[in-house]
Structure formats: structure tokens, C-alpha cells
Amino acid sequence: MEATHDHAHEDHSHHPTGLARYFFTTNHKDIGSMYLWFSLIMFFVGGFMALVIRAELFQPGIQIVNPDVFNQLTTIHALVMIFGAVMPAFVGFANWQIPLMVGASDMAFARMNNWSFWLMPPAATLLVGSFLVPGGAAGSGWTLYPPLSIQGGISVDMTILAVHIMGASSIMGSINIVTTILNMRAPGMTLMRMPMFVWTWLITAYLLIAVMPVLAGAVTMLLTDRHFGTHFFNAAGGGDPTMFMHIFWFFGHPEVYIMILPAFGIISHIIPTFARKPLFGYASMVYATSSIALLSFIVWGHHMFTVGMPAAGNLFFMYATMLIAVPTGVKVFNWIATMWKGSMTFETPMLFAVAFVSLFTIGGFSGLVLAITPVDITLHNTYYVVAHFHYVLFSGAIFSIMGGAYYWLPKWTGHMYDEKLGKVHFWLTTISFNITFFPQHFLGLAGMPRRIPDYATQFTEFNQISSVGAFLLGFSQLLFLYVIIKCIRGGAKAEAKAWEGAEGLEWTVPSPAPYHTFETPPAFH
Amino acid sequence: MSTAQDVYYVPAPSKWPVVGSTALFLLAIGMVSLLHWGKTPGMVFLAAGFAVLTYMLFGWFGNVIHESVSGKYNTQVDASFRWAMGWFIFSEVMFFAAFFGALFYARQMSVPILGDLDNQLIWPGFKPGWPSEGPYLTDAFKPMEAWGLPAVNTLLLLTSGVTLTWAHHALMENKRTQLLIGMAATIALGLTFLFFQATEYGEAAFTLSTGVYGATFFLLTGFHGFHVTLGTLMLIVIMARCGKGHFTPEHHFAFEAVAWYWHFVDVVWLGLFIFVYWM
Ligand code: HEM
Numbered sequence: 001m002e003a004t005h006d007h008a009h010e011d012h013s014h015h016p017t018g019l020a021r022y023f024f025t026t027n028h029k030d031i032g033s034m035y036l037w038f039s040l041i042m043f044f045v046g047g048f049m050a051l052v053i054r055a056e057l058f059q060p061g062i063q064i065v066n067p068d069v070f071n072q073l074t075t076i077h078a079l080v081m082i083f084g085a086v087m088p089a090f091v092g093f094a095n096w097q098i099p100l101m102v103g104a105s106d107m108a109f110a111r112m113n114n115w116s117f118w119l120m121p122p123a124a125t126l127l128v129g130s131f132l133v134p135g136g137a138a139g140s141g142w143t144l145y146p147p148l149s150i151q152g153g154i155s156v157d158m159t160i161l162a163v164h165i166m167g168a169s170s171i172m173g174s175i176n177i178v179t180t181i182l183n184m185r186a187p188g189m190t191l192m193r194m195p196m197f198v199w200t201w202l203i204t205a206y207l208l209i210a211v212m213p214v215l216a217g218a219v220t221m222l223l224t225d226r227h228f229g230t231h232f233f234n235a236a237g238g239g240d241p242t243m244f245m246h247i248f249w250f251f252g253h254p255e256v257y258i259m260i261l262p263a264f265g266i267i268s269h270i271i272p273t274f275a276r277k278p279l280f281g282y283a284s285m286v287y288a289t290s291s292i293a294l295l296s297f298i299v300w301g302h303h304m305f306t307v308g309m310p311a312a313g314n315l316f317f318m319y320a321t322m323l324i325a326v327p328t329g330v331k332v333f334n335w336i337a338t339m340w341k342g343s344m345t346f347e348t349p350m351l352f353a354v355a356f357v358s359l360f361t362i363g364g365f366s367g368l369v370l371a372i373t374p375v376d377i378t379l380h381n382t383y384y385v386v387a388h389f390h391y392v393l394f395s396g397a398i399f400s401i402m403g404g405a406y407y408w409l410p411k412w413t414g415h416m417y418d419e420k421l422g423k424v425h426f427w428l429t430t431i432s433f434n435i436t437f438f439p440q441h442f443l444g445l446a447g448m449p450r451r452i453p454d455y456a457t458q459f460t461e462f463n464q465i466s467s468v469g470a471f472l473l474g475f476s477q478l479l480f481l482y483v484i485i486k487c488i489r490g491g492a493k494a495e496a497k498a499w500e501g502a503e504g505l506e507w508t509v510p511s512p513a514p515y516h517t518f519e520t521p522p523a524f525h
Numbered sequence: 526m527s528t529a530q531d532v533y534y535v536p537a538p539s540k541w542p543v544v545g546s547t548a549l550f551l552l553a554i555g556m557v558s559l560l561h562w563g564k565t566p567g568m569v570f571l572a573a574g575f576a577v578l579t580y581m582l583f584g585w586f587g588n589v590i591h592e593s594v595s596g597k598y599n600t601q602v603d604a605s606f607r608w609a610m611g612w613f614i615f616s617e618v619m620f621f622a623a624f625f626g627a628l629f630y631a632r633q634m635s636v637p638i639l640g641d642l643d644n645q646l647i648w649p650g651f652k653p654g655w656p657s658e659g660p661y662l663t664d665a666f667k668p669m670e671a672w673g674l675p676a677v678n679t680l681l682l683l684t685s686g687v688t689l690t691w692a693h694h695a696l697m698e699n700k701r702t703q704l705l706i707g708m709a710a711t712i713a714l715g716l717t718f719l720f721f722q723a724t725e726y727g728e729a730a731f732t733l734s735t736g737v738y739g740a741t742f743f744l745l746t747g748f749h750g751f752h753v754t755l756g757t758l759m760l761i762v763i764m765a766r767c768g769k770g771h772f773t774p775e776h777h778f779a780f781e782a783v784a785w786y787w788h789f790v791d792v793v794w795l796g797l798f799i800f801v802y803w804m
Pocket residue numbers: 143256257259260302303321322324325328363364365366367368370371372376379380381385388389392393396397
């Protein structure tokens with residue numbers, strides 16, 4: 001007992017400094033920060049690609065990039081944003097917040113935690129670096145459908161291996177998170193008393209562990225079809241390209257919930273804080289999140305209404321998909337009920353949270369429209385789908401990430417961020433986001449296909465509006481970067497409890513949170 | 526041995542994670558080079574990757590074993606290992622599920638559909654059925670027979686599950702000789718299984734490219750064989766540690782983890798035997 005105790009302290013007192021600190025660290029706060037910075041960098045890398053796409057789409061005809069490069073840009077933009085920006089950002093939040101929220105000294109497996117992070121840079125190098133190899137990056141779309149992905153060149157293999165490595169990272173990260181949550185909570189914190197963010201991550205990690213291996217299997221089959229003579233996705237040998245779609249979307253739909261459940265968690269912290277009321281319907285939030293996760297396994301066919309499934313399959317997937325709107329509606333209701341008669345203030349995190357609730361709901365509704373099989377048959381692969389998933393992913397996932405960053409920056413840095421600039425950033429982002437993506441609904445309804453660099457001239461005006469919005473949106477994010485850096489370097493001193501209405505263990509430790517927290521479990525009431 | 530709940534062991538900074546990432550990066554570059562730029566660069570990178578990976582595995586597991594025998598892991602850490610191993614095995618189950626999914630899809634959907642009325646226009650005369658190499662390939666092939674070597678292999682793996690449990694009981698009752706015998710028997714059974722599997726591959730009257738049958742057969746049994754290989758290696762390490770006097774009747778999670786893994790590999794084999802070989 002004594003020996004263990006001494007050693008625990010000895011480990012802490014001398015950790016390496018400089019770069020070595022980050023290469024070798026076992027500290028959840030260091031690792032969380034690395035994830036968040038990595039995510040921000042990838043957000044700008046992916047954002048740059050998006051701006052090239054939007055520049056090309058500013059006018060009909062081919063201006064800036066040829067169709068090949070255009071396809072490569074859409075493919076890598078999506079993969080970078082999903083695997084490089086959104087997912088690592090949430091893992092960064094998990095690393096910083098989960099130990100603080102459950103009162104644990106660190107993540108359950110501190111070394112493996114660092115490995116999860118350090119797998120990301122090599123994977124990103126493979127993915128983004130594939131632009132430089134002969135033939136350019138993968139142009140098959142992020143869904144990597146065969147036969148296009150079978151015919152592609154070197155870069156497709158690089159993409160496949162990048163997916164493998166990122167998958168390994170996600171699985172290890174998720175095992176770590178699940179174990180931390182299940183095994184390291186402060187005494188007295190029963191499951192039904194856990195903070196919502198912790199709950200949503202528990203369920204997200206479960207989804208990740210369940211579906212990342214399936215994606216690994218799918219891309220492995222692609223690899224063997226490409227190079228080792230198998231016929232999984234080739235009808236000549238009895239296989240079927242649609243088989244890939246089934247396996248891919250068995251991963252893919254839970255994946256979209258992987259990108260939104262932690263966002264639900266973050267929003268469920270911000271709204272009660274600034275409404276100064278406890279979260280409305282905590283238990284129903286937990287059950288809604290769980291049922292969303294379970295349902296997400298049986299709706300994948302809604303991505304495949306046009307490939308030719310049996311009618312019974314189409315009907316089943318249509319109804320199952322619509323069913324998800326019920327627990328999602330429960331959540332939206334609960335957030336609004338939390339605000340109801342609250343004593344609300346609108347600091348930047350709250351602005352993002354309120355915008356999240358309204359704009360995510362628009363995305364949820366367009367999802368419902370797409371869930372109707374006959375409607376989807378005309379809307380599939382049009383800009384309507386692009387509008388849908390940007391409403392759920394940008395004004396959903398990314399808004400929650402930004403709101404969460406503003407919310408916890410005082411805890412992470414010890415300084416309050418510049419509230420005025422934060423608000424400017426919020427309004428610029430929200431307005432330009434809607435300028436960019438709202439017109440895409442109309443483009444899609446009018447029949448403009450996605451992933452095509454040229455378009456018929458009647459689509460020009462909406463595309464121009466969208467492109468102007470996109471550039472505004474992209475450049476506004478530089479302000480976000482500036483606010484973060486400014487906050488790290490100085491600003492008003494943050495209190496331990498940075499927000500008047502905030503609840504939870506993370507607000508009981510000083511700001512910035514010291515390098516080691518909760519070395520002995522705190523009391524939780 | 527500490528059983529206190531109040532201090533959770535958080536390891537000191539460690540180089541192994543970045544070493545491991547370097548290894549995987551080298552392996553990925555090696556794989557890409559091998560597929561596109563020829564044998565030499567590919568093999569150089571792959572060899573380097575494997576060397577670094579081996580270095581990392583020895584170093585990292587060495588650290589963990591050292592920490593374990595010097596009593597740093599209290600009961601809470603032990604519980605973490607249990608949760609983690611359980612979830613890891615679940616992820617492995619899902620990996621195999623993808624390939625079983627491919628098998629069922631091929632058997633129930635893609636092959637029958639290729640033989641339906643519409644497809645008679647494209648592939649006249651194709652008779653769907655299982656096993657199938659699809660409508661275009663015409664190589665004669667003979668599917669694998671279940672009641673030969675595969676049945677023997679089933680018996681071997683099932684027996685190895687029993688001997689491993691026997692060894693586990695010996696460990697818990699502190700009968701060290703019985704423990705070593707049980708471990709040796711399990712390893713021997715595992716190796717024999719692998720030998721027969723290799724023999725079966727050598728005698729197979731079809732290949733990886735024999736349509737969707739060959740693809741599903743070799744990927745499913747191949748990944749399973751790979752897992753048996755890993756499991757056998759882990760059993761060998763555990764047996765060596767038993768020989769060195771590691772593990773006590775109360776504290777031996779490494780042993781149990783490998784045992785769980787072995788049983789998991791066993792169960793996957795049953796699935797393979799039923800759906801790949803037999804039915
Ligand atoms: C009420 C909830 C939702 C419903 C009913 C829904 C429904 C759908 C449907 C039917 C499609 C297929 C459209 C097509 O390709 O024709 C789709 C696509 C998509 N959804 Fe959703 N969705 C919902 C929520 C979400 C959420 C929360 C996210 C992510 C955070 C998301 C991300 C996506 C993405 C990325 C695609 C496009 C995938 C691609 O083809 O590349 N959806 N959704």
C-alpha cells in the first residue's frame with residue numbers, strides 16, 4: 001500500500017518537458033489538448049478543400065479543378081472532417097472532461113490513451129498525403145463504393161490503411177472510455193447520477209466498438225478485391241457491389257450517431273448552466289440516447305433506397321428510420337423544457353447551444369423527409385442530402401464542439417475568453433452557415449446532383465449564394481482560432497466555477513485544472 | 526499487494542505508444558510500396574515495421590508485466606483490465622461478424638439473385654447454389670468437406686478449451702505441475718490445429734479467387750487461423766510466465782485474459798465449422 005502510494009507521486013513529479021512531454025505523456029489533459037488541436041488543424045485542412053469545392057461551384061462549367069480532382073476533394077474533405085475533425089474533437093472533450101466529471105485520477109489506461117492519439121497523425125498523413133501520389137487522392141466518395149474504389153490507384157490503398165489505423169485508434173480510445181466510465185467513477189456516482197456528457201460518451205463508445213471493426217472488415221474486403229483476386233464485390237464471381245453498401249452502412253449509420261451523441265451530451269450541459277435550471281427529464285434523456293443508439297443499427301438501408309432492395313426491405317428501413325425521430329424529439333423537447341422559465345443569459349456557449357437546438361432540428365426534419373422512400377428516390381444523391389447532413393453535422397456536431405470549447409475553455413486555460421469576439425464569431429458562423437447551406441435544400445429539390453463539378457445554368461444563383469456564404473463561413477473560423485489563442489495567453493482570471501449556473505465535479509477543481517486532479521476520489525453527493 | 530481503492534495506478538510517461546505508431550506507419554507504407562512499387566522497398570519497410578512492432582510489444586508488455594509482479598495493480602486496476610478485455614473481444618466478434626455477414630449475404634442474396642429471371646439475360650444458364658464461384662468463372666473446384674480434417678480440428682479446439690480450463694483450475698488450487706501440463710497440452714493442441722489447417726489449405730481444390738466461395742472461405746478461415754496463431758503465441762508467453770513462478774491463485778488476470786481470448790477463438794471456429802464447412 002505504502003509503496004504504491006509513494007510511487008504514484010514519484011511518477012507525477014518529473015515528467016518530460018517540451019516536445020517529449022507530448023510524445024510520451026500519460027496525462028489525460030495533455031492528450032485531450034492534443035486531440036483538440038489536431039482536430040482544429042484538420043478542420044482547417046478539410047475546410048480548405050471545401051472552399052476549393054465551393055469556388056469551383058461558383059459558376060457552371062469547369063473553372064479551377066478538373067472533375068477528377070473535384071471528386072478527390074469531395075472524398076477527402078468528408079473523410080478528413082469525419083475522422084479527422086469531428087471524431088477527434090469529441091475524443092478530446094472526452095479526455096479532458098470524463099475524468100474530471102466522474103472524479104477519476106486519469107483515464108483507465110493512460111498509456112494506451114496516448115497511443116490512440118498518436119495513431120491519428122500517421123493516419124492523417126496517409127489520407128491527406130495521398131494527394132501527392134501518382135493519380136492523386138481517392139475519388140470514390142467517402143463511402144468508398146466499389147467498383148470505383150476497386151479501380152482507383154495507390155491512394156485508395158493509402159485511404160484504406162488510414163481507415164484501418166484510425167479504426168484501431170477509435171477502438172482503443174473507446175475501450176478506454178468505457179472502462180473509465182464503468183470502473184472509475186467517484187464513490188456514490190451511480191450510473192443514473194452520471195453527467196449527461198458521460199452517458200452520451202458511454203453509448204457512443206459502445207457504438208464505436210461495435211461498428212469500427214465492421215468498417216475494418218469492409219475495407220479489408222476492398223483491399224483483397226483490389227489486389228488478391230477475391231470476388232466479394234464482383235458479380236462475375238458471385239459477389240455483389242451492393243454487399244459493400246450494406247456492410248458499409250451498417251457501420252455508416254451508427255457512425256453518424258457517433259458524431260452526434262456526444263454533441264447531445266455537451267448541449268445537455270450548456271443549456272442547464274445558462275438557464276440556471278437542472279436538465280429537464282434526465283432519465284428520459286438517458287433512455288432516448290440509448291434507444292437512438294440501438295435503433296441506429298437497424299436503419300442503414302435508408303442510404304440504399306435507390307439500389308434496389310426488396311419492397312419489404314424499403315418499407316422496413318423507412319419505418320425504422322422514422323422511429324428514430326421519436327427519441328430525438330424527446331431530446332429536443334427536454335432541452336426546450338429546460339429553458340422554459342429559466343433565468344437565461346446568452347453567453348457564447350449558450351448562443352451555440354440554442355442555435356444547435358434550432359438548426360439541428362431542421363436537419364432532423366430534412367432527415368425525416370429523406371426517410372420517406374418514395375421521396376428519397378428523387379432526392380437521393382442531390383444537394384438536398386448535402387443540406388441535410390450539413391445541418392446535422394455542422395450546425396449539429398460542430399456547433400456543439402464550438403459551444404463546448406467556449407464553455408470549458410475557462411476550465412482548461414484558467415482564463416475567460418473574449419466574450420465580445422466570441423459573440424461575433426457566433427453570429428458570423430451562424431449567419432454564414434445558413435447562407436451556405438439553406439439554399440442547398442432548394443438546389444436539391446430542383447434536382448442538382450451532388451459530387452458533380454458542373455451544373456445546369458438554372459442552378460447558378462443558389463450556388464453563388466452558397467459559395468459566398470461558404471467563404472464567409474470559412475474565414476470566420478480564423479476568428480475562432482484567434483479567440484482560442486488569445487484565451488490561452490491571457491484574459492480575465494476564471495474562477496473554479498467559471499459559470500454561475502454550472503454544476504458538476506469539474507467545477508470543483510481550480511481553473512485551470514491542475515495537471516493532476518482527483519488523485520483520491522472526491523466525495524460525490 | 527495493495528487492494529486499496531484510493532490510489533489508481535497511473536503509469537509514468539512512456540515511449541511505447543509513439544514507437545507503436547511508428548511501427549504501424551512503417552507497415553502501412555510497406556504495404557502500399559509492396560502493392561505498387563515492387564518487392565524491395567515494400568519488404569524493407571515491412572521488415573522495419575515488424576521489427577519496431579516487435580520491439581514495442583516486448584517493451585510495452587515487459588513494462589506491464591513488471592508493474593504487475595511488483596504489485597502496482599490494485600483490485601480496481603484489475604477490474605479495468607477485465608472490462609477492457611471483454612470489450613476488446615466484443616470488437617473482435619464484430620470484426621468476424623462483417624465476414625460472416627458477407628458469407629450470409631452471398632449465400633442468401635447475391636448468388637440467388639444472379640440466378641433469377643432478370644439475370645438470365647445477362648448470365649444465361651447460371652445455376653445458383655452454394656458453394657458458388659459465380660456466373661462467369663468456370664474453373665472446376667471441389668468445396669471443402671466438413672467431416673474430414675475440419676471435424677478433427679473442431680475436436681482439437683474443443684479439447685484445448687477443456688485442457689485450458691483444467692490448467693486454470695490447477696492455477697487456482699496452486700497445483701503448479703498440473704498447470705504446466707495443462708498449458709503445454711493446450712499449446713500442443715493449438716499447434717496441431719494450425720498444422721492441420723495448413724495441410725487443409727495445401728490440399729484445397731480451390732483458391733482465394735474461386736469466386737465468392739473462395740473469398741469468404743479463405744478470409745474467414747484465414748483470419749481465424751491468424752487469431753489462433755496469436756492465441757497460441759500468447760499461451761506460450763503465459764506458460765513461460767507460469768514456469769517463472771508468475772501468477773498467484775488470486776492474481777492472474779493475464780492468464781484469464783488469454784483464456785477468454787482462446788475460448789472466443791474456439792467459438793468463432795464453431796461458427797466456421799457450421800456455416801463454412803458443414804451447412
Ligand atoms: C432524425 C434523424 C435523421 C434521419 C431521419 C436521417 C435520415 C437520413 C437519410 C434517409 C439519409 C439518406 C439520404 C440519401 O442518401 O438519399 C441520410 C443521409 C445522411 N445523414 Fe441523416 N438522418 C438523421 C440524422 C442524422 C444525423 C444526426 C447525422 C449526423 C450527425 C446524419 C448524417 C447524415 C449523413 C452524413 C448523410 C449522407 C451520407 C452520404 O450519403 O454520404 N443524419 N440521413
